Amino acid sequence: MFRDDLDEAASVEELEGLSNKKRRAKLDAIRDACRAYITGPLRDFLTAQLADITNGAGRVELDEADADGQTLLLWYPEVEPRDGAYLRPAIRLESGAKSALDPNRPITITPYVAEEAAGIDLTVADVTTIEATRTFWDKVVIAHGLRCWYERRGELRQEGQRVSRHYYDLHCLLESETGKAALGDLDLGADCVRHARMFFDRPDYDLASAVPGSFAIAPAPKMVDALTRDYANTAAMIFGTPPSFDDILDQHGRLSRTSTPIPSRLATSPGHHQGVVEQMVCNFKPEDIEKLHAGREGHASAVR
Numbered sequence: 001m002f003r004d005d006l007d008e009a010a011s012v013e014e015l016e017g018l019s020n021k022k023r024r025a026k027l028d029a030i031r032d033a034c035r036a037y038i039t040g041p042l043r044d045f046l047t048a049q050l051a052d053i054t055n056g057a058g059r060v061e062l063d064e065a066d067a068d069g070q071t072l073l074l075w076y077p078e079v080e081p082r083d084g085a086y087l088r089p090a091i092r093l094e095s096g097a098k099s100a101l102d103p104n105r106p107i108t109i110t111p112y113v114a115e116e117a118a119g120i121d122l123t124v125a126d127v128t129t130i131e132a133t134r135t136f137w138d139k140v141v142i143a144h145g146l147r148c149w150y151e152r153r154g155e156l157r158q159e160g161q162r163v164s165r166h167y168y169d170l171h172c173l174l175e176s177e178t179g180k181a182a183l184g185d186l187d188l189g190a191d192c193v194r195h196a197r198m199f200f201d202r203p204d205y206d207l208a209s210a211v212p213g214s215f216a217i218a219p220a221p222k223m224v225d226a227l228t229r230d231y232a233n234t235a236a237m238i239f240g241t242p243p244s245f246d247d248i249l250d251q252h253g254r255l256s257r258t259s260t261p262i263p264s265r266l267a268t269s270p271g272h273h274q275g276v277v278e279q280m281v282c283n284f285k286p287e288d289i290e291k292l293h294a295g296r297e298g299h300a301s302a303v304r
Contacts, residue, residue: 001097006033008097012198027098027199034097035069042095043072050074063092070095086233098199100192103131112239132173136182137192139170140217145205147216150223152204160226164245165234167219167227171248186212224249 003009008030015023043060050058054077063071074091082089106126114122143166149157157163173179182188193210201207209216219227228245235242243251 001034001037001095002101003030003097006030006037006097008033012195015198030097031068031070034095038070038072038095046072046074046093050076066094068096087236099130100134100195101128101130103134103188104128105131132176132178133182133185133188134192136170136173136179137185137189138196139166139173140189140215141192141196141207141210142166143170143217144210144215145202145207147219147223148206148209149202149204150220151216152206156223156226160223160230162230162234164227164231167245167248168231168234168238168242170217171243171251174251 008026010026010030015026018026039062043062047060050060057077059075061073061075062069063073065071072093072095074093076089076091078089105128107129108123108125109127109129110123114120146157146163146166170179173182189212193207196205196210197207206216224245231245231248
């Protein structure tokens with residue numbers, strides 16, 4: 001969602017100029033306007049569309065796990081039933097109106113299913129998407145927040161469920177030319193931190209310390225086992241052979257020995273390599289990661 005479309009335009013600069021009380025009121029107004037659209041017009045539209053194409057077998061529900069009420073679950077009929085609750089027959093449509101929009105560019109999106117539907121044009125043109133260089137720094141900020149959350153609370157955020165994907169995403173970005181370019185754009189990194197502190201901050205994220213030389217992007221030793229278990233479930237959504245979580249850890253170990261300004265507070269754990277390497281998703285082919293230009297303004301992913 002775009003704040004302008006909700007008549008709730010607000011930049012970081014404008015919000016920084018408000019008193020704490022007025023700033024909180026504005027942020028709440030943005031959240032409420034987004035929620036009203038998601039649970040009203042958008043949900044009604046998707047319900048009608050899904051009912052039509054599934055002959056009434058599909059349904060659209062509000063995801064109760066989202067305290068802000070900005071996430072929908074689009075349940076679809078399965079061809080073959082599956083066991084387990086980690087992967088469910090639903091698309092999780094996460095939305096929000098607090099994300100940054102720059103840098104961005106229009107691109108054409110083609111879903112993977114198009115490869116199996118010859119003769120049907122499923123492409124969507126001119127979709128405004130966030131450049132993956134910003135996604136890289138957003139992932140760094142998220143990894144920092146996960147580590148600091150654990151250090152302060154002694155527990156993994158979301159009990160470690162569905163968070164290992166951030167480390168995988170960052171791993172893929174670091175393997176790409178996009179990630180390498182992002183490493184040299186410290187101004188963009190600082191802007192991502194500034195935006196996160198305004199729109200997504202919590203004391204336990206300790207974003208005040210999220211600066212070059214102080215990013216805490218490596219998981220603490222006691223985080224690794226839980227993240228590895230979560231990644232084993234997440235890997236089922238990755239096309240091809242996914243990297244092992246040890247490979248992801250090892251990659252950041254190599255990064256930590258370079259001259260980049262990111263690594264700091266690099267924890268190690270017995271049996272693991274030093275370090276680890278945070279609007280996206282684990283069902284991307286690794287070779288497509290440079291085409292990943294989706295921010296958190298709204299993206300659909302398989303429910304994990």
